[in-house]
Amino acid sequence: MPANALQTYRRLLGYLRPHRGMFMVGVLGMTIFAATDAGWAAFVKFFLDGTFVDKDPRMVWLVPFALVGLFVLRGLGDFLQTYCPGFVGRQIVKTLRGEIFDRYLHLPVAFFDRQSAGVLLSRLTYNTEQVATATTDSITVFIRDTLTIIGLISYLLYLNPKLTLISLVVGPLIAVIIRRINTLFRRYSKRIQASMGDVTRVAKEAIEAPRVVRVFNAQQFQAGLFDQVIEHNRRSHMKLMFTKGLSNPVVQVIAASGLAVVLYLATVEAIKGQMSVGEFTSFIAALMLITGPLRRLVNVAGPLQQGIAAAQSIFDVLDTPPEPAGGTVPIGRARGEVEYRDVRFTYPGVMEPVLHGIGFSVRAGETVAIVGRSGSGKSTIVNLLPRFYDVTGGSVILDGRDVRDYPIDRLRAQMSLVSQDVVLFNDTIRSNIAFGHPASNEEIEAAAQSARVLEFTEQMPQGLDTVVGDRGALLSGGQRQRIAIARALLRNTPVLILDEATSALDTELERQIQEQLDALMQNRTTLVIAHRLSTVEKADRILVMDGGRVVETGSHAELLAKNGQYAVLYRMQFNE
Ligand SMILES: Nc1ncnc2c1ncn2[C@@H]1O[C@H](COP(=O)(O)OP(=O)(O)OP(=O)(O)O)[C@@H](O)[C@H]1O
Ligand SMILES: [Mg+2]
Known part of the structure; x- marks a missing residue:
């Protein structure tokens, strides 16, 4: 042998x-x-x-x-x-x-x-x-x-x-x-x-x-x-x-x-x-x-x-080595101050860097929107916060410390994520909302109510106990997204990441949910990525990305006044 x-x-x-x-x-x-x-x-x-x-x-x-x-x-x-x-x-x-x-x-x-x-x-x-x-x-x-x-x-x-x-x-x-x-x-x-x-x-x-x-x-x-x-x-x-x-x-x-x-x-x-x-x-x-x-x-x-x-x-x-366990700095509930300090990132096995020195900071409770062309690195930026990937240069900071200083599970307990592709498990809507989070029925129903999930489950004979099929195949894209939003609402974390969270919703529904999301964002730090600029207008600050760089920052009004890339993007959408 x-x-x-x-x-x-x-x-x-x-x-x-x-x-x-x-x-x-x-x-x-x-x-x-x-x-x-x-x-x-x-x-x-x-x-x-x-x-x-x-x-x-x-x-x-x-x-x-x-x-x-x-x-x-x-x-x-x-x-x-x-x-x-x-x-x-x-x-x-x-x-x-x-x-x-x-x-x-x-x-x-x-x-x-x-x-x-x-x-x-x-x-x-x-x-x-x-x-x-x-x-x-x-x-x-x-x-x-x-x-x-x-x-x-x-x-x-x-x-x-x-x-x-x-x-x-x-x-x-x-x-x-x-x-x-x-x-x-x-x-x-x-x-x-x-x-x-x-x-x-x-x-x-x-x-x-x-x-x-x-x-x-x-x-x-x-x-x-x-x-x-x-x-x-x-x-x-x-x-x-x-x-x-x-x-x-x-x-x-x-x-x-x-x-x-x-x-x-x-x-x-x-x-x-x-x-x-x-x-x-x-x-x-x-x-x-x-x-x-x-x-x-x-x-x-x-x-x-x-x-x-x-x-x-x-x-x-x-x-194969598992994810790093992270540091040992204890963290209960974070205040939610997020800072990206000269963050550089290259995907493993890829030559070209995707992010070239990103720097911005978000005070606790603020909302920062990230907009920009497809492939400009928006999702990549937010993926660094829960440490799906680790920076290859610079640092991502939560509450004044590098995210790598906290135990990884405690770090992730600080944030909820509603992402571009919602993944549901072949289970009931109720358990998909709770998803391993200990929650009472009232809490689940309240979250379902806010995210307008009840609106469509009321028509289903089994209501919230309807099984969604493999990867949620029995639901529409918008319904899936609403469940994902309910999931995030229920977790009630100090940091919220919305990556095209409302992209599958029609304008009317988006407006309704937006109200809920606005309420939700009120006292927590939010990073929101959206193609539809109407959803980011109210953000405290908007970062405009291009080719892995932040090319403009400012509020909606400031950026419009600047008459740069954002203004061009905005006018294009407005005229549609
Ligand atoms: N897992 C990966 N491995 C290697 N390269 C990746 C990976 N994910 C994304 N990329 C590359 O990184 C770049 C930025 O991708 P990212 O998903 O951050 O873009 P985005 O701004 O979110 O785009 P979109 O608006 O289309 O979602 C793209 O050029 C993409 O090809
Ligand atoms: Mg993306």
Whole structure:
């Protein structure tokens, strides 16, 4: 095994440790099961020599009893070797799934910019199952059949050491072949897992965007894309099958050749009268019994290597560093003074900086609006406040301290965000508004009332308990946005970030909600991004962005008087 496979294996064993008691009972079962194989070979000698050579009359009843006894024992071993490792395997899957999901929850936002959701999902579902198979079925086979072979060889050695040693020379040859097969298996397994990730990814994208696919008539394009990934998946599987199919016969033929030599020598000894019929038959029986476990051992290499490859990809996720925990400066409820001091920012993995030295400050309770062309960096600015990303230069300051000084969860507790793309969870409207925030029904309803959510839920038979469908698909864009606003209202944080929060609402509704938002903004610091300039007129200050720079600042009136970019933008919208 190469070093990193060995490391992965060791690490997997770490997951086994808490369940080692259960696992050892399983190994006991495997040992019993294995011992009955050698017991079976011994039984043949006992029966043949007792009956035909010694002509012992007790054999008549000893044999049936011994037979039943042997199988009761074997049955017990069989149960233990199935149940106990199964138990351990499911525990490991649960632990791994929990750890992966927990890591997904805590990885930095930038991680998800680069990774496809489908691939991440497939790690959680498909790869963990493969680890389960490796740690249960495969380990069982591995331990039990190794023990069986050891048991049988010991018995063979006891019967006839010379013949046994001769028959063992094929061992190293088989070992070399198995090693080679293992490497191939691991390689193909990795490919299969990667391609499973692709299958999930492409399917997920198509399933999630049925409208886009249809209106652009992209079915054929998507089908072609999907065909590529499933073809790649099929090919990788076939390579694995080929190796799997070939490995067995090769090993068996080598084993049979060895057996032939031994058979020849044993026959010579038997003819010379050096072996009894019982010994001879028992020896051959034991030798034949070795081929079964040997075949399973060769076959188990596949799933075992698949499991290791799967575990490796899982550990890759687990080893990705989570978001920084932040500093230790305690913060109860912030006053809400926000300052950006010469903030520079470049997205990870991108050469061009997006923000070039942004500086502005917001006193507690003030509203600052950010306007500017699409792509000018407005969302990027506000994303730095909850530390979705960290500045690459300068600092973002809350209440006089760098945001990085506070514990990250406490920092985020100071702000609510209503963003451009509202994400709802497949749950009731009520829980989507509360969203993990402990709130009474009255509070939820009050928030729903203010955000004009009740207006449309009153028409629904289940009201606030209506389930919104996957990502809120059963609601209109504006309805989703109203729920997001209600969510922000309920949280009642000192800082509020509105990134195009009302873009999906019609003018009339926007005006109504604006009143609510105005009330809401009253005693809290608000950063508001809006394309529709009518919504930002009342802001204390307006920043006009262009190409990652603040090009103008001032109140609505000041900016109009200045007759610069803002005035141009404003007149353009006004004339529409
Ligand atoms: N996750 C990301 N990784 C790399 N680049 C990004 C990422 N998000 C945004 N960008 C780039 O940063 C620039 C600013 O994007 P940003 O989302 O801040 O613009 P915006 O002003 O909010 O635009 P809009 O009005 O369209 O929402 C864009 O050029 C965009 O391509
Ligand atoms: Mg934006």
